Amino acid sequence: MTQRHLDRLLAPESVAVFGASDKPGRVGTTVWRNLVAGGFKGALAPVNPRLPELDGARCFGDVAGLPFVPELAVLCTPPDTIAPLIGQLGALGTRAAIIVTAGLTMQQKQAALDAARPHTLRLLGPNCIGLLSPHLGLNASFTQASALPGELALVSQSGALLTALLDWANAEQIGFSHLISLGEHMDVDFGDLLDHLATDRRTRAILLYIESINSPRKFMSAARAAARAKPVIVVKAGRAPAGMQAAASHTGAMAGEDFVFDAAIRRAGMLRVDTLQDLFIAAQTLARFRDNHSRELMVMTNGGGAGVMVADAASSLGVPLARPSPALMQRLNAVLPASWSHGNPIDIIGDAPAQRYVDTLKALFDAPEAGAVLFVHAPTAIVPSEAIARACAPLMAEHSGRVLSCWMGGHSVAPARRAFEAAGIAGYDTPEDAVRAFALMQTYRRNQATLRQTPSASTRSEPDRVKARSIIDAAIAAGREWLDEVQAKALLATYGIPVVPTFRVDASPQAAAEAARCIDGPVALKVVSSAILHKSDAGGVRLDLQGADAVRAAAQDMLAHLQLTRPEALVEGFSVQAMVRRPHAHELIVGAHVDAIFGPVLLFGQGGIATEVLGDRAVALPPLNRTLARELVERTRVARLLAGYRGRPPAHLDALCDTLTAVAQMLADLPEMAELDINPLLADERGVVALDARVRLSSMAPSGMARFAVRPYPAELTRTLYWRGSTLVMRPIRPEDEALHREFLEACTPEDLRMRFFQAPHALTHDDLARMTQIDYEREMALVIVDEQAPGSPNTLGVARLVRDPDNVDAEFAVLVRSDLKGQGLGRLLMQALLDYAASRGTQRLVGYVLRENRAMLNLLKPMGFDIQPDGAQPPEILVASRAVAA
Known part of the structure; x- marks a missing residue:
């Protein structure tokens, strides 16, 4: 409903619990006792008409009997009581409520919203665990434990996950500014909380556990604003493709919902992680290492085995290890034994005294190539770990933004870990965790760079929107769901996308042969049938046909083959086009699809008939400019081929990026465009050309600027x-x-x-x-x-x-x-x-x-x-x- 009054929800001065109880096992009992035990300093009131008092506090029978206006109400009463209570509380002056109660029907939820709206009373839930604000001693939840105060805010759609995370965080001594269970988020949602937490002075980083997004543009706008202010780290449930359905186009099949969510997270400048462990690893790293922009890692260790572990992890995660300069090598040779590793990882040998660590660190901190240093230590009986930590900590503190640390082991290295933590050094349990943390930082920086692009939806040249509109309108009026190949290419041409000139003829072998006479050189023959979408798979494509006689014979053979294999498919005609001879060209796919949550989506990857088998694709949300289009291309494996290799010249990337931005513009201008495939799109040093295209239309207008999750240039x-x-x-x-x-x-x-x-x-x-x-x-x-x-x-x-x-x-x-x-x-x-x-x-x-x-x-x-x-x-x-x- 509104951003207002979230302060009453997260930092109230008074709380009333409706349905507070003394019966064991009741939610109202746990919520009340958590509030009392949490040490909340504000006014508290239990509400239960059958009890005169509860745990020594006077109990009140209803809203009218309350001695004060509660800023926050926690509702643990039956579903049919929720809407009336909200109406009474709103009239009294309460501006925030947590609906812990589960099982509300759609009608009861709407009644609660209707009761809250006149008073702009904020509703968290229903069916939620509640929330905790540890700095206030506020535990308005039925969690099994309280939380430590800290600077991380956690917002979760899953109450069970929140309680599990709380238990784990307490064991790890991790504190929070707020923990918030959204439940069914019928009012307060991720967008509201991101806006509030972005300016909350107690919150240093925001952690999200997301299962679904209901308001994508609101979420994206709030997420982009929050991510500019502080780190936002996301765990998204549902990476598995079980929920994906078959799609008619390659793009629809390949742009699964999880790929789209990844694209949204990247565009918003947030960081997505796969596991709960990575959630906290990323939070610590971004808190203490956020301003480090090094792309390479320098590793210092006292054990060769530990160095190998780091090198293996770095290789698997794509983290480059820095090469020591001759100047640094000279410095290290002067302070290390002759048997040191003479490379990165820098193995200073297991018998190293504390001074050797300090001397090595000084050399590294003076070396520009050592912008990011990973300190890995394995305990030995020669020098106590704590002594090494005490010697290194002052120097580390001066360069805390350049260092990651890993004290391998358990009890024996615990004091050393605490010393480094006090010096502000990010610490990890294993070398692999440390390298993964550095890799996450690289991803975060790339996403932040994407965030700082707010592009136009326009291309370099103005499209012919009138002609494009006429093609769409004619097809819709004729009841066509799919444009044929000639229509699809004509539509692409109106937006400046190069296409191969193509003739459309009726389903006559003689007509196909006559069309071939108008083309110099070999031609390609393709069947035209709205029932056959993947023409190659159906045997509806013949290539390199020389002369009219070959085209006529191929058309006759094609008709006979389709009559046997696809008798139900009506052959509406043939398309005839010149064969394109571009020996250096790469086959690519550019597609568009409408996601159920985030709206229009673009796909790019390696094309051809095996595009789905190869699975080399990347997804982005429109609008695009050249910078964002290039970033989309660079996230694919084929990008390395497009850069040129073994004498093969690099492809014309600007032309490719202009094609991507043109498709993004089509999605904004043509709301009826539901799916698009350009496959293959040939790309070489001369530019790009679309050999085949497929466009699906819908009179329901699923696309268009209004459906963009990121608002385009107005x-x-x-x-x-x-x-x-x-x-x-x-x-x-x-x-x-x-x-x-x-x-x-x-x-x-x-x-x-x-x-x-x-x-x-x-x-x-x-x-x-x-x-x-x-x-x-x-x-x-x-x-x-x-x-x-x-x-x-x-x-x-x-x-x-x-x-x-x-x-x-x-x-x-x-x-x-x-x-x-x-x-x-x-x-x-x-x-x-x-x-x-x-x-x-x-x-x-x-x-x-x-x-x-x-x-x-x-x-x-x-x-x-x-x-x-x-x-x-x-x-x-x-x-x-x-x-x-x-x-």
């Missing part, structure tokens, strides 16, 4: 302005505007920048500009006015920004006009555009913060109806400007 907001004799363009900002935006900000005076950002200007970094240009269009907007006809290159003249809160109630705005153009009406144009945009999105109010001395901004806002007042929550030099948005 090109529809672009408009032309006529200002002081110049023709300007106002449009949403694009990631590609980074250089243009830098020039704009550098053209503003330091004083104007201080008025806008409330601080003295500083040198702009790539990250600064990325935050300004790579925005999430679902919850943000930045409109720029650009003079595209300026001499030399386009110029940005002004920008207006708006960031909506997750409830879409308030939106914070800011406006900046180039310093030499102030007072000429651009600011008013931008401000009015923001008001219009906010109204179109249903936002209720615009709010901005203005320095008292910024007279130009105040003079702009007052005539436009903004109320400008001091705000006690802000410093006295800052005023708050607000205005309701007209519907």
Whole structure:
């Protein structure tokens, strides 16, 4: 319903438990006693009409009898009581409730939502274990144990998994800021909690256990915002393909739901792990090693066997080991025995005294190639592990962001582990765990790089949408579900995808022969039948046919073969096309499919008739730009072949990426497109060409921009302005505007920048500009006015920004006009555009913060109806400007 009041849920000052009981084995009994035992300092009230008191506390009979308004209510009562209780609590002033009760029908759930909505009362559950906020001593759950306070937030759809994780975490002394069981998440869901936890000062990293996603765009928008602020690590149940169904296209068969979920996690900048153990390994690594950007690992150990274990793990996980430079080798030769390993892993020999460890570490920390160091130690009887740890810990603490550690063993190395932990060093039980942690970091960094791309859904050239629309409309009107090959290729051509010219003729061998006479050189003959989708498998393709007679004979043979093997399939005709001779070309597949959860999906991989057998594919969510398209390609094995090998030139990757972005644009523009296969798509140094294509349509319009899990670039907001004799363009900002935006900000005076950002200007970094240009269009907007006809290159003249809160109630705005153009009406144009945009999105109010001395901004806002007042929550030099948005 709303983001509001989650603070009442996670950090309440008072709690009432409805259905609190003294009967053993009752959920209400456990919840009440957990609350009491947890040490919660706020007011507590048990509610049970049959008990005068409970565990020494006065018991209340109903909502009306409560002596205070509980900020949080925990409901453990029968299903038919839930909706009435929520209505009464909402009227009283309660704004959050946990529905522990299971077994609510759909009608009872809807009644509960209807009762909560007028009061914006938040509902966690039903059928959930509850939640814990250990820093408050709040255990509003029926877990078997309390939790230690810490900085990890865990949100789980599975109550059983949450209790198991809690038990394991307590044994490992791992603490939490919050543990939250979502249950059936009929109101509070992952998106709500990600938005809240992203700004929660007690939470350093967010852990999610996900079984299903109900609101994909809300989830993706919240996840992308949270992942920019802190690590978000996900365990997703259901990797096995048991739930996958057969699909008509290669793409539908290969783009299984788990591949799509992986694509969503990658696009959101989160990290997915496979096991609960990896969940906590990743959490520790990202907490202590997050800022390390090394791609290679330098290993230091006191045992050759341990070094071999690390090298094997690194090889299997694709982690490269750094090569020591001659300078580092010289340093190590000076401090190590002659018998040291003289390579990476660096084996300093099992008899090493503490000083040898320190000397080796100093050499490594001085070496630029040793950006990430894995310290592996096996206990010996010569030097106590604790003595080595005490000697190394001060040096380690100075370089904690560069070190991973593994103290192999148990009781004997426990003090050493504690010493390194106190120094802020990430530690692991086994060498394999340490290497896996480093590999997870590589994945996390790649996903973060993907997150920072918020691409346009457009291609380099404008497609012929009118012609594409006519092809779709004609097929839908004729009741066709599948476009034939000629229609499919014509549709691709409207979006600039190169295709092989193809003739469509009726089901006559003579007509096929006549078409072949119009083509120089050998031809390919293919059957046209809406009942035959995979033509090669059915014997409906003949290649390298020379001359009309060969084509006629092949057509006759094909018809006879299909009559025997597929008598039910109506042959509607033949397609005849020139054979393409491109000896260096690779056969690829590009496809599109509509996932039941995340909507339109793109697939890329190795193509040809064995594409499903090879299984070399990668999946991505649209929209795409070239950067994201290239990242999609690089996640396949065929990418290494496309780079060129043994004299074979590299393929034209830009042409391939443009094809991928064009398909993404088709998914946005053509909602009726349900499936697409381009297979094979030939790619070589000259570019790409589609040899065959298949498109399935649906009048239900399953695709389209509205179904994208990531909102595409809103090109529809672009408009032309006529200002002081110049023709300007106002449009949403694009990631590609980074250089243009830098020039704009550098053209503003330091004083104007201080008025806008409330601080003295500083040198702009790539990250600064990325935050300004790579925005999430679902919850943000930045409109720029650009003079595209300026001499030399386009110029940005002004920008207006708006960031909506997750409830879409308030939106914070800011406006900046180039310093030499102030007072000429651009600011008013931008401000009015923001008001219009906010109204179109249903936002209720615009709010901005203005320095008292910024007279130009105040003079702009007052005539436009903004109320400008001091705000006690802000410093006295800052005023708050607000205005309701007209519907």
